[in-house]
């Protein structure tokens with residue numbers, strides 16, 4: 001059992017209830033769970049994107065452009081739940097071509113939207129975590 005957060009009262013051996021969204025953010029193994037359609041929009045990325053969820057729960061997912069599909073710092077790998085997501089737009093696909101560590105299950109965290117209840121597992125690529133562990137970088141455009 002992880003101790004990386006305060007929201008670990010879920011028994012992960014039991015599937016999430018019918019109307020619930022359960023997301024595990026790897027590699028921390030931090031899991032959050034909420035009723036589908038109840039999460040307030042945090043104004044980062046598309047509503048119900050992984051970035052929106054991460055921001056709601058104080059989970060760090062880099063988003064240098066602010067969640068408008070103009071960078072690749074929110075790059076994640078979808079380990080489970082891909083069928084419950086929106087399809088990547090042309091804009092997202094074009095942007096991802098520039099992302100390091102591109103895989104078949106790559107998405108941009110600000111553009112990948114959860115469209116239905118279910119269990120989702122996403123991984124922040126290790127290169128991104130190494131970057132993050134050195135401290136939260138400046139957002140694009142803030143450097144003086």
Ligand code: FES
Nearest residue numbers: 063065069074110
């Ligand atoms: S935060 Fe910049 S593309 Fe997602």
